[in-house]
Amino acid sequence: MGCCQCQGIENMFDKKAAKRQLKRYLKKGPSKTTGMLLDAIHKKGVQGLNFLDIGGGIGAIQYDLIKAGASNGTSIEASSAYIDVVKEETLQNGLAERVNFKQGDFTTTATDVDSADIVTLDKVICCYDDMSELVGLSSKLARKIYAVIYPRDVWWTKLALPMMNFYPRLKGSSFRVFIHPTKKVEKIIFGNGLKRNYYATTLFWQVAIFTR
Template sequence: MGCCQCQGIENMFDKKAAKRALKRYLKKGPSKTTGMLLKAIHKTEVKGLEFLDIGGGIGAIQYDLIKAGASSGTSIEASPAYIDLVKEEIHKNNLAELIDFKHGDFTAIASDVNSADIVTLDKVICCYDDMSELVRLSSKLSRKIYAIIYPRDVWWTKLALPFINFYPIIKGSPFRVFIHPAKKVEEIIFRNGLKRDYYATTLFWQVAIFTK
């Protein structure tokens, strides 16, 4: 992928990071915030619904929704290492025909992506500089549920940001984490006809579900 941040994504979310994340998931299950998001999504019956998981990493949301009876899904992932590993796992579990994998920057390929009942971005908005395009294009594709996890824009997360970004800097990676203003994120989502139905926070993250 061409853009500077996308090259950064490829070298930050590499094979080693993907294997580490999969090992953790297989041992402990979804992270606390992913668990919160999934619980909130399951307030709606997902059986028979289609999903679109953007930046799904090792696929925690995809496994969960398929197991809960979602009819099919699309996974769009910027990191080739993550997508290869998820494909392997999905094949092992005989679920391959239910998920369509696309490698790329979602904003670059959004015009070729179909809408879905459930659209999820779990800790992806913070990896992307052009938040407006990412949120605008992805929320437009949601038919029922738009589910996101992104950092809170409060003083302590902003204070932590330079320390978080110190790691890619010393690694020589162009990757950066961004804390985008929640008000702006939500304004874009509301403009696409969604309303907020669920909201929860942890110290660092905000977990939100929007519905049509």
């Protein structure tokens, strides 16, 4: 991820956005696609497994996996504001000792990150201009399950892309959304020894689970 994109993430995903998203999660639970991802992971079994949640956001996946029986996990998040908000929430719900938080760009710290039974990227691939590095490094770390949500590679999502990037430009942020070809994403994942065994879509998103 380029330095401009990192700075853009800091600007777009600030403390106000983090608190708003956490409030929504506490009231309504995970989003539809996150729920789909978690349901698919649950069917594989999570008891006693550990996880690595890249771009962990407000912690929806982390809370769910621990409650479902995962032993512990690591959250790597580029936004310092989101890390601060999630740390505060985990202290309140008693999960602080079960999740290790790291702030920064995963691709620059990947060599210092341990492999995990479950690796998740919920709407993270679309935040990276260098998809190959992100997917290549993260999928190598998945011992059992690699779970991702990213935009569908279809004409209507591509048509919507300029509109999605209009708001960051209007706000003066360097953050941009990217739509990467599904075949290229999956080629990298398959090349790291994983096979796809769950796939579902919504109008905009694709949800996929890969296992070894």
